[in-house]
Amino acid sequence: MNCKHALAAGLALVAACIAPAANAQASGYPSQPIKLVIGWTAGGATDILARQLAAHMARQLDQSVVVDNRPGAVGTIAQGEVSRAKPDGYTLTLATNSTYAIAPHLIKSLPYGPGALAPVSLVGVSPLILTVKTGLDVQGVKGLLDMARQQPGHLNYASGGNGSTSHMASELFKDLTRTSITHIPYKGGGPATLAVAAGEVDVGFVDIGVAMPLIRAGRLKAVAVSGSSRSPLLPQVPTVEEAGVPRFESATKFALFAPAGTPAVIIERLHEAVRSAQKNDELKDKLRQQGIELVASSPAELGRDATEGLAKWGSLVAERKLSLE
Structure with a gap:
């Protein structure tokens, strides 16, 4: 995907979050288990965060949230599955910026098109x-x-x-x-x-x-x-920029998405559940020990962050002539 189309995809993510509410779909949500699809194997950072987030969201929503690992192709297999799911709030993905901001520049034939997902919230950064x-x-x-x-x-x-x-x-x-x-x-x-x-x-x-x-x-x-500030787990270790490499900053971002067309009222319900998790001190401390800091955003802020990430990594991919194909 070229930079122009990748940026369009990011902008479409912003627009997708304002899908009109469909009262028939949203009434009584959630009334069945929710599937949280991730594109990485068990035991990694995304899996650890997904399982902790799923447990907390399940309590907030009074409904089970089941993590489904679908690794491969930089997370795009999982993202493709969610993009094709019914937009009713029962199939979600916890994606990383390698999937939503980097992969569009590296994979020419993605299994989904621009605007296939609706942003819910940034969840964490590591x-x-x-x-x-x-x-x-x-x-x-x-x-x-x-x-x-x-x-x-x-x-x-x-x-x-x-x-x-x-x-x-x-x-x-x-x-x-x-x-x-x-x-x-x-x-x-x-x-x-x-x-x-x-x-x-x-x-x-x-x-x-x-x-x-x-x-x-x-x-x-x-x-x-690699981040913009030192880690509390390694306070004596400088950032790459502090160590003499100006303008260097990179981190893994984790974000929650739903299929495009998901009613706004469901997006908001999911966003509230994520915000509750982000305010939980016990959960924050537990994830901090894994090097993950919980962060908050609105759906629109996540859309803008995705667009900025697409631009940043698109420039690097073009300059380094990187490709997966």
């Missing part, structure tokens, strides 16, 4: 941690860059797969630092993290929740945080 294997003799980002520049193409980096946020963060890092580091894609963030910890790969932007036990055990070295 930074990545720039890590290196313990056997790599570098100190901080400067040491890593010195080595990369002295031996172009010698170092390699692990990602959770082509088009993943870890892949894009790494390519952004290479672009801003003008370094050559070879990409080694894995099938998920967990395997990528373990590959760096095992010394199979030199470097990796990895999920903080997966990496923390390995960092504490001395099996991984944390070099920098």
Whole structure:
């Protein structure tokens, strides 16, 4: 999908959230279990957040919310399934920005068109941690860059797969630092993290929740945080920008979507349930230990955020000539 069409898709997400209420559909909602489809495997950050969110929403809505893992194709298989579902609020997706902001630039034939989903709310954000294997003799980002520049193409980096946020963060890092580091894609963030910890790969932007036990055990070295601020889990570790790479910022964003055409009254009911979860201190603390910060937004704000993400990552994909096909 080219940048123009990708941006149109993002703008369509904003428009989709104002679908008119259909009283016949919305009356008594929800009256049956809700399916929450995610495009990633069990045990990863998206799965952890989805299950915690589903449990809280179930209590708020007085109806069960069942997580359904449909991994593959940067989450677009799951997103395609939800886009084709009846717009009645009973099939939702918790997607990451790698699916709704990055994949449209990498996959030419998506299984859905622009405006296929209606935004409900941003749910959470999680930074990545720039890590290196313990056997790599570098100190901080400067040491890593010195080595990369002295031996172009010698170092390699692990990602959770082509088009993943870890892949894009790494390519952004290479672009801003003008370094050559070879990409080694894995099938998920967990395997990528373990590959760096095992010394199979030199470097990796990895999920903080997966990496923390390995960092504490001395099996991984944390070099920098990918987000705009330091992580409370690693307060001594600087951000990539603080470490000397201006304009670098990247994080995994998690957002809830429904099929386009879902009545506005149902969107609002779902949004209220998410907002309740985001105000729950116990849930916030539990997810913070996994490196996930709960964040709030209106449906329209999520639509604008998706559009901005499409523009940011579209520019990088074009400049780096990246593709999945």
